[in-house]
Amino acid sequence: xAPSLLTTPSQALALAPGAAxxxxxxxxxxxxxxxxxxxxxxxxxxxxxxxxxxxxxxxxTPESEPPPTFLREDxxxxxxxxxxxRFEAMIRRVQGEVCAALEEADxxxxxxxxxxxxxxxxxxxxxxxxxxxxxxxxxxxxxSVVYGVMPPDAYRAAKGxxxxxxxxxxxxxxxxVPFFAAGISSVxxxxxxxxxxxxxxxxxxxxxAPKDAPGAPRQWWFGGGTDLTPSYIIxxxxxxxxxxxxxxxxxxxxxxxPRFKKWCDDxxxxxxxxxxxxxxxxxxxxxxxxxxxxxxNFATECADSVVPAYIPIVERRKDTPFTxxxxxxxxxxxxxxVEFNLVYDRGTTFGLKTGGRIESILVSLPLTARWQYDHxxxxxxxxxxxxxxxxxxxxxxxx
Amino acid sequence: xAPSLLTTPSQALALAPGAAxxxxxxxxxxxxxxxxxxxxxxxxxxxxxxxxxxxxxxxxTPESEPPPTFLREDxxxxxxxxxxxRFEAMIRRVQGEVCAALEEADxxxxxxxxxxxxxxxxxxxxxxxxxxxxxxxxxxxxxSVVYGVMPPDAYRAAKGxxxxxxxxxxxxxxxxVPFFAAGISSVxxxxxxxxxxxxxxxxxxxxxAPKDAPGAPRQWWFGGGTDLTPSYIIxxxxxxxxxxxxxxxxxxxxxxxPRFKKWCDDxxxxxxxxxxxxxxxxxxxxxxxxxxxxxxNFATECADSVVPAYIPIVERRKDTPFTxxxxxxxxxxxxxxVEFNLVYDRGTTFGLKTGGRIESILVSLPLTARWQYDHxxxxxxxxxxxxxxxxxxxxxxxx
Numbered sequence: 001x002a003p004s005l006l007t008t009p010s011q012a013l014a015l016a017p018g019a020a021x022x023x024x025x026x027x028x029x030x031x032x033x034x035x036x037x038x039x040x041x042x043x044x045x046x047x048x049x050x051x052x053x054x055x056x057x058x059x060x061t062p063e064s065e066p067p068p069t070f071l072r073e074d075x076x077x078x079x080x081x082x083x084x085x086r087f088e089a090m091i092r093r094v095q096g097e098v099c100a101a102l103e104e105a106d107x108x109x110x111x112x113x114x115x116x117x118x119x120x121x122x123x124x125x126x127x128x129x130x131x132x133x134x135x136x137x138x139x140x141x142x143x144s145v146v147y148g149v150m151p152p153d154a155y156r157a158a159k160g161x162x163x164x165x166x167x168x169x170x171x172x173x174x175x176x177v178p179f180f181a182a183g184i185s186s187v188x189x190x191x192x193x194x195x196x197x198x199x200x201x202x203x204x205x206x207x208x209a210p211k212d213a214p215g216a217p218r219q220w221w222f223g224g225g226t227d228l229t230p231s232y233i234i235x236x237x238x239x240x241x242x243x244x245x246x247x248x249x250x251x252x253x254x255x256x257x258p259r260f261k262k263w264c265d266d267x268x269x270x271x272x273x274x275x276x277x278x279x280x281x282x283x284x285x286x287x288x289x290x291x292x293x294x295x296x297n298f299a300t301e302c303a304d305s306v307v308p309a310y311i312p313i314v315e316r317r318k319d320t321p322f323t324x325x326x327x328x329x330x331x332x333x334x335x336x337x338v339e340f341n342l343v344y345d346r347g348t349t350f351g352l353k354t355g356g357r358i359e360s361i362l363v364s365l366p367l368t369a370r371w372q373y374d375h376x377x378x379x380x381x382x383x384x385x386x387x388x389x390x391x392x393x394x395x396x397x398x399x
Numbered sequence: 400x401a402p403s404l405l406t407t408p409s410q411a412l413a414l415a416p417g418a419a420x421x422x423x424x425x426x427x428x429x430x431x432x433x434x435x436x437x438x439x440x441x442x443x444x445x446x447x448x449x450x451x452x453x454x455x456x457x458x459x460t461p462e463s464e465p466p467p468t469f470l471r472e473d474x475x476x477x478x479x480x481x482x483x484x485r486f487e488a489m490i491r492r493v494q495g496e497v498c499a500a501l502e503e504a505d506x507x508x509x510x511x512x513x514x515x516x517x518x519x520x521x522x523x524x525x526x527x528x529x530x531x532x533x534x535x536x537x538x539x540x541x542x543s544v545v546y547g548v549m550p551p552d553a554y555r556a557a558k559g560x561x562x563x564x565x566x567x568x569x570x571x572x573x574x575x576v577p578f579f580a581a582g583i584s585s586v587x588x589x590x591x592x593x594x595x596x597x598x599x600x601x602x603x604x605x606x607x608a609p610k611d612a613p614g615a616p617r618q619w620w621f622g623g624g625t626d627l628t629p630s631y632i633i634x635x636x637x638x639x640x641x642x643x644x645x646x647x648x649x650x651x652x653x654x655x656x657p658r659f660k661k662w663c664d665d666x667x668x669x670x671x672x673x674x675x676x677x678x679x680x681x682x683x684x685x686x687x688x689x690x691x692x693x694x695x696n697f698a699t700e701c702a703d704s705v706v707p708a709y710i711p712i713v714e715r716r717k718d719t720p721f722t723x724x725x726x727x728x729x730x731x732x733x734x735x736x737v738e739f740n741l742v743y744d745r746g747t748t749f750g751l752k753t754g755g756r757i758e759s760i761l762v763s764l765p766l767t768a769r770w771q772y773d774h775x776x777x778x779x780x781x782x783x784x785x786x787x788x789x790x791x792x793x794x795x796x797x798x
Contacts, residue, residue, distance in 0.1 A: 129772050138772060272751040272760075331767065338768075342741040343751060352671040352742060359773045361671075367771060368730070369737075371764040373528050373537060 060357070063116040063124065066092075070145035070182075072122035083220070083296055084180055087204040090296075091143045091184035092126070094202075094303040098186065099128050099141050101307045105314050108134035112141070122147040127360055131367070135195070135318045140363035141186040149176045150207070178208040183224075184303065185347070187364040188310070193330035195317040196230035196237065197278070197337065198310045199364070201347070202299045222295045223285040226306060227264055229278030229337060231330040232382050233389060235396075237313045238279055242396040244309035245282045245302075252298045253290070258399060260284045265393040270340050275390040277340040329383050331370035338369050459516040459523065459756070465491075469544035469581075471521035482619070482695055483579055486603040489695075490542045490583035491525070493601075493702040497585065498527050498540050500706045504713050507533035511540070521546040526759055530766070534594070534717045539762035540585040548575045549606070577607040582623075583702065584746070586763040587709070592729035594716040595629035595636065596677070596736065597709045598763070600746070601698045621694045622684040625705055626663055628677025628736060630729040632785050634795075636712045637678055641795040643708035644681045644701075651697045652689070657798060659683045664792040669739050674789040676739040728782050730769035737768050 071084060099112045110133035118124030125144030130136055152175060183203030190197070202224035209216050228241045242261070249256035264283035268276050282302070287295060341348045341364050351361040377383035470483060498511045509532035517523030524543030529535055551574060582602030589596070601623035608617055627640045641660070648655035663682035667675050681701070686694060740747045740763050750760040776782035 131772050138770075140772070272757050335764075338737060338770075339741065342738065343748075349742075358671050362770060363772050365734075365770040368767060368769050370767050371537075371737075371761060372766060373530050373539070373762050374758045 060117040060119050060124070063118050066114075066116050066126055067118065067124070070118065070122070070124040072147065083204065083292060084182065084206060086296060087299070088143075088145060088182050090300050090303065091182060091202065094306070095126065095128065095141050095143045095184055098306055099130075101311050102130065102136065102139055102141075102188065105311055105318070106130065106133040106135045110134065110136075112139075119147075127363075129363055135190055135192070135314065137189045137191045137367040138363070139186075139188045140360075141184070142360060142363070143184045144182070146181045147178070148181070149178050151176060175213070180206045180208075186306075189334070189366045190314060190318065192318050192320055193231045193322050193326040194234065194320040195314050196228050196241075197334075197366070198226070198228060198306070200224070200226040200303070200306050202303045204296075204299070220288055220292060221285075222287045222299050224299060224302060225260065225264055225267075225281060225283030226302060226309065227268060227278060227281035227283065228310075229333070231333045231386060232326070233279070233386050234317070237316070238396050240313065241279075241281065241309050244305050246397055248298075248301045248305040249282065251301060252294060256298075257282065268340060270336060270344065272343070273336065273339070275336065275387070276393060277336050277390070279389060279396070280393060328370065328372075329377075331368060332372060332375060333386075334366040334369040335371045338365055341365060459518050462515040462517050462523065465513075465515050465525055466517065466523070469517065469521070469523040471546065482603065482691060483581065483605060485695060486698070487542075487544060487581050489699050489702065490581060490601065493705070494525065494527065494540050494542050494583055497705055498529075500710050501529065501535065501538055501540075501587065504710055504717070505529065505532040505534045509533065509535075511538075518546075526762075528762055534589055534591070534713065536588045536590045536766040537762070538585075538587045539759075540583070541759060541762070542583045543581070545580045546577070547580070548577050550575060574612070579605045579607075585705075588733070588765045589713060589717065591717050591719055592630045592721050592725040593633065593719040594713050595627050595640075596733075596765070597625070597627060597705070599623070599625040599702070599705050601702045603695075603698070619687055619691060620684075621686045621698050623698060623701060624659065624663055624666075624680060624682030625701060625708065626667055626677060626680035626682065627709075628732070630732045630785060631725070631781050632678070632788060633716070636715070637795050639712065640678075640680065640708050643704050645796055647697075647700045647704040648681065650700060651693060655683075655697075656681065660794075667739060669735060669743065671742070672735065672738070674735065674786070675792060676735050676789070678788060678795070679792060727769065727771075728776075730767060731771060731774060732785070733765040733768040734770045737764055740764060 069085070069088060071088060103111060110130055112128035112130045115127045116124070117127075123145040125142060127142045128140070130139040133139070181203065183201060185201040185203075186199065188198045202222075204220070204222055206220040207218060209218055226245060228238065230238065245261070246257040249260065260282035261280060263285075264280040265276055267283045267285075268278065268280065270277055290298075342352075343349070345364075348361055348364065352358075377387055468484070468487060470487060502510060509529055511527035511529045514526045515523070516526075522544040524541060526539070526541045528540075529538045532538070580602065582600060584600040584602075585598065587597045601621075603619070603621055605619040606617060625644060627637065629636065644660070645656040648659060659681035660679060662684070663679040664675055666682045666684075667677065667679065669676055689697075741751075742748070744763075747760055747763065751757075776786055
């Protein structure tokens with residue numbers, strides 16, 4: 001297979017949903033779709049240096065039916081009961097359950113359209129998108145499995161063994177490192193300005209031993225999170241959402257919720273606005289300093305918490321009456337969502353640079369958004385209250 | 400003054416409009432506006448390397464009236480008849496003329512709101528924005544003057560003297576290089592889907608001699624362009640627009656139009672879509688290989704061509720009847736505009752990273768935009784015709 005040379009576990013996993021799906025059957029003829037040429041990606045760094053990333057994404061093949069598994073049948077970690085296998089089974093189960101719950105909440109009879117694809121060298125994915133339902137403006141739920149190769153320096157850096165400035169430390173030279181990545185990724189944009197946007201993403205990453213250093217240990221990481229982006233603060237909803245996240249965390253480690261809540265506030269930060277895009281939740285990345293079974297169970301618990309954390313909020317708010325002003329504010333906040341995703345989100349920006357399937361990457365963008373020059377909500381308004389909470393993240397629970 | 404350490408003439412000049420304006424008085428209380436901290440900007444390059452840019456933008460001061468000039472009174476190129484002085488006078492005159500023509504075309508009595516600002520160490524700007532007029536959804540016309548300091552390597556790279564990979568070539572060591580930049584920058588988004596969006600930007604950049612190498616020559620560059628982004632191809636309009644660009648070019652050099660037309664097609668390229676954002680025009684950057692007087696006259700001619708190139712098109716199309724489908728397609732194309740500006744545009748991305756005034760930088764974004772999953776216009780439609788021309792740039796004139 002063509003190699004995917006990635007630089008960090010996060011980039012590989014961020015890539016997984018981005019590289020997903022050749023086409024969902026819902027929208028017009030696909031013949032005009034432009035395939036993005038694989039190849040070497042160059043871009044100019046902040047100091048004008050040319051930073052080169054070697055990336056070649058293998059072309060995907062549409063499939064008519066989801067296969068039982070996207071794992072390779074070469075025994076490399078695909079054995080019964082392996083973490084890879086159990087993680088893939090989990091994200092596919094959760095994809096089905098989340099989509100079913102969303103269709104029921106939408107209540108319009110609108111259904112997710114599904115696209116299945118595979119890659120000749122192994123891996124593939126299932127993209128599901130519901131567009132223009134009664135409740136949801138745009139809802140995408142994707143799973144994918146990626147096999148790739150990362151440069152040895154990135155492998156060493158990810159293990160924390162790299163020298164200063166990412167240069168390789170001394171030690172035996174290693175070759176490119178094959179990796180496995182699997183993830184579920186979703187953004188849900190409701191129509192009603194009082195029903196919040198939800199994003200969640202859970203991912204597992206594993207390397208093989210480096211090819212030229214067979215004795216080196218296999219590495220693995222978990223990453224992910226679930227975060228809420230309302231246009232208006234309804235405390236009952238935000239507290240419910242955060243308390244479900246905390247419950248999931250507390251089953252595993254009392255330090256998780258406060259740590260991952262802060263990580264979430266730090267990650268979803270629109271630096272040029274000095275605002276977060278929303279009211280947070282939990283986020284973690286490159287997590288491997290706990291028992292692997294424990295983290296698999298934790299990721300599973302988090303993914304299983306999406307429906308109980310979110311659906312009750314949507315049910316309560318999907319029919320709330322609203323004005324044009326409420327809608328305009330929601331649209332301004334959606335503009336912030338676009339800014340975050342296009343400028344900062346690691347999965348999106350990496351996907352755009354490496355030639356992932358563009359419609360799958362940008363399904364996270366809202367159907368509509370707005371940029372009004374110099375708009376600042378007045379003191380004392382509900383809009384200002386939301387903005388203040390995005391500027392100064394709050395603790396929503398009594399810890 | 401606090402130094403602005405920039406890396407290329409283009410970045411400096413791109414910064415000029417981005418760093419403009421403390422506030423335009425049109426929209427709500429400004430007291431909540433968050434000031435962006437100056438400081439060192441870090442970001443991760445494509446290979447995970449941390450690339451550091453030293454940038455500190457001096458805080459601007461609002462002014463009640465435009466001063467006669469934003470040039471420093473220290474005699475450094477500000478003498479009567481200098482290129483700096485004549486360029487500043489030109490962009491300020493053009494700003495006034497373009498705004499007057501736009502107000503007249505809008506015909507609603509809507510007026511540009513103006514914000515004037517200066518920096519203690521020299522420089523400043525005038526931002527003018529017309530929002531929600533009868534014809535224009537959002538129109539911004541900014542001029543600015545920036546004094547800053549660029550690292551010596553960037554100076555050498557810009558002069559074409561740098562060694563491989565941007566490293567300094569042999570020769571005497573030079574210190575930071577003070578520079579001067581001035582520019583006019585504008586994006587005009589009409590409401591009617593048959594009236595195209597226009598962007599233009601003209602800029603002049605000049606360095607002093609390096610501080611530690613006083614014998615080194617002073618450098619200067621011109622940059623800019625004017626480009627058209629319609630949602631529908633009306634050949635009469637596109638040909639008119641390009642022919643005005645060509646006329647301006649042909650007065651100076653017969654090679655200019657074909658060369659700058661191609662440069663424009665190459666620059667406004669949305670790589671992840673394999674599409675241009677529109678139907679081009681002219682674009683040039685870092686231009687100094689012609690007589691300086693000639694290029695000043697050329698930039699002036701180009702800037703003076705904005706009104707005759709654009710206003711007749713707007714007049715013809717501002718009241719064209721349209722359907723919801725036309726509007727939805729315009730909104731999808733506006734989404735592409737957002738993608739280009741946030742992901743690729745050098746001025747925007749540099750401005751976001753360096754803490755320029757965010758509302759001035761993002762005034763280029765449309766009031767509203769749309770992202771529809773997997774939308775591909777059908778063969779034979781007007782929408783498809785536009786898309787095809789964005790994928791395969793056409794020659795609009797018989798050359």
